[in-house]
Amino acid sequence: MRYRILGTTQALRPDGTSVSVGGARLRALLTVFALRPGRTVPVSVLVDEVWDGEPPADATGAVQALVGRLRRALGAEAVGSVDGGYRLAAAPDDIDLHRFERLVGDGTRALADHDPAKAAAVLDDALALWRGPALADLPDRTAHAARAEARRLDALRARHAAALALGQAEHSLPELTALCDSHPLDEPLQALRLRALRDTGRTAEALAAYEDVRQLLADRLGADPGPELRSLHGELLQSEPEPEPEPVRAHRPPAGNLRARLTSFVGREADIEAIRGDLARARLVTLLGAGGAGKTRLSQEAGESVGEAARDGVWLAELAPVDDPDAVPEAVLTAVGARETVLYGAGAEAIRAAGSERHDDPVERLAEHCGRRRMVLILDNCEHVVDAAARLVEKLLEHCPGLTVLATSREPLGVPGELLRPVEPLPQPVALRLLADRGAAARPGFRVEEDPEACAEICRRLDGLPLGIELAAARLRMLTPRQIADRLDDRFRLLTSGSRTVLPRQQTLRAVVDWSWDLLD
Known part of the structure; x- marks a missing residue:
């Protein structure tokens, strides 16, 4: 099982499907356990954090009943009983919060080791784990969530430092500006924004921004800028002002957060x-x-x-x-x-x-x-x-x-x-192109010309659905096109080999249908 607490608390089966964890107290209990994976949580801690200082009359019995409900939802082995408490049978990496912490540590170490490309990739993976407010289902989330949120801000700072080291200041500047708007007294963020302005040739704007920050710190905190900002200010004063370059749109790095795609885009x-x-x-x-x-x-x-x-x-x-x-x-x-x-x-x-x-x-x-x-x-x-x-x-x-x-x-x-x-299904020629492209990735040397009749049947029986065709192509590692076509009567058991890194509902054909089914009244 995997668990998510960076947002609404969720439990996911190994195949990526969600387990229903109904009820505010049940989600709160799971959140308390997920904060301490594999560790014994005393009954007194469970009572304090789940009932938020208003324990029921029979607190021990109430905890037992709630743990029983959680076991029925997750499976009897998910929560173990130990002397004086209970323990969630999970490794730290099974919990998104702890996986986030590990990835942030890996990313910041890569940055310190002068590998900004690796740092950027790892920190992107870490930040992508956030789906909403941390520990949203914990009644009193202030202390635990504050630490997680502060760590997220650390990750954002490190990610933008990596971007500047990679020469992506133009790309990073809009988000840095937004972060500085939200955290005007955060000096490391302000320093990153000044560096981004300098690196994009806007030295005059950087000097003006420094003066704004200096004045803000004096007005709000009665303090001067710290050593990092003062040192950066000195560097800005020493650099000769240059006119802002005319934007060369053909080569300007795109702003926004769209990531590079890992597969080719076929048709459309x-x-x-x-x-x-x-x-x-x-x-x-x-x-x-x-x-x-x-x-x-x-x-x-x-x-x-x-x-x-x-x-x-x-x-x-x-x-x-x-x-x-x-x-x-x-x-x-x-x-x-x-x-x-x-x-x-x-x-x-x-x-x-x-x-x-x-x-x-x-x-x-x-x-x-x-x-x-x-x-x-x-x-x-x-x-x-x-x-x-x-x-x-x-x-x-x-x-x-x-x-x-x-x-x-x-x-x-x-x-x-x-x-x-x-958005219509793919027409047959484009569907065959997609099968050929993804099939060659799954089995080097694959060509639809090996068995054009079977390949056409696969695309036709999957209604030109791109996800279905990609899942079928993944099966080419083990089956021939004819074997796949012959097994499509049982397509929900056959088409289950999607990428492990995509959303759970995109990993199997059944999951994508379930997503639609669950929306029906």
Whole structure:
């Protein structure tokens, strides 16, 4: 079993499917265990943290009953009984919070070892584990969550330091600016922003920004900038001011958070051109299609194709992991790098006081962040939180004139001005191209010409569904095209070899159908 507590608490089976953990107290109990994987948690600690200082009359009996419910949900072996308490049978890496901590440590060490490329990749993996507020189901999450949130801010700082070391200052600057807006008294973040300004040839802006920070520290904390900022200020003064270079758009690194894709993009060229036209005349375009039709990949390719027109970047917010509709604005804030982070340690009270003048409502913070930017926001997989996504989109489009939204969903958002673009199955020639490409990756030397009749049958019987074809191609490691075609009557047992790194619902054909089925009333 794997467990997620960076957001709403979840339990996942080995095949990636979710286990229903119903009830606030049951999720709180699982959160307490997941904070201490493999360690004995005394009954007294369980009572304090699950009931938040208001224990029931028979606290020991209540804990026993709650543990029994958790075992019925997860399996009898998931929670063990030991003297004086209970223990979750899990390794630290089975918990997203502890995996995040390990990855952040690996990333920061790689940065210290002067390997910024490795650091960037590892830190991206770490930050991708966040799906919402840490320990959202723990009644009193303040102390535990503060440490996790502070560690996330450490990871963001390190990630941007890696970006600057890789010469990606232009790409990093928008998110750094947003983080500095949220944490105006965070000197390491401010230093990174000044370095990014300097590295993009904006020395005069960097000097002006330093003066703003110096004045802010004096007004709020009665303190001068620390050694790092003062040293950087001296470097800026010594460098001769240069005129800002004219932007060379053909070579400007794209802003936003779209990652490089790891596989080729087959077909859909006409679809991308059509979506480019849609985005030029509508501020909300929704890609509609069945599960596995390729909406996510198409949205990213289309978003990248219009990146040059979006001065402040193309930003992807993945909503599939979001279980609670109320968490949608926070998930989008996290995706665009503007989410408020809780700090702890020296100076935390002053920093929190300085930020208290900002909006507490995540929708308002998001509108403030996007309101002064020209950007494209991709909202991926809206169908299970469609009402919340629609309300958020309508609010943002009303208050952010430079914002364009590209959504993917299995039903329309229903927002005024929405333009719908159906994503159809692949036609036979394109489906065969996809099978050939993914098949050659699974079995070097594979060509559809080996058995064109069987390959055509596979694509036809899978209805041109890209995900189904990719899962079938993965089976070519062990089976011939004819063997796969003959086994497609039992396709749900056959097509189970998807990538381990994609979302659980994209790893098997059954999972993608279950995702749709679970949305039905």
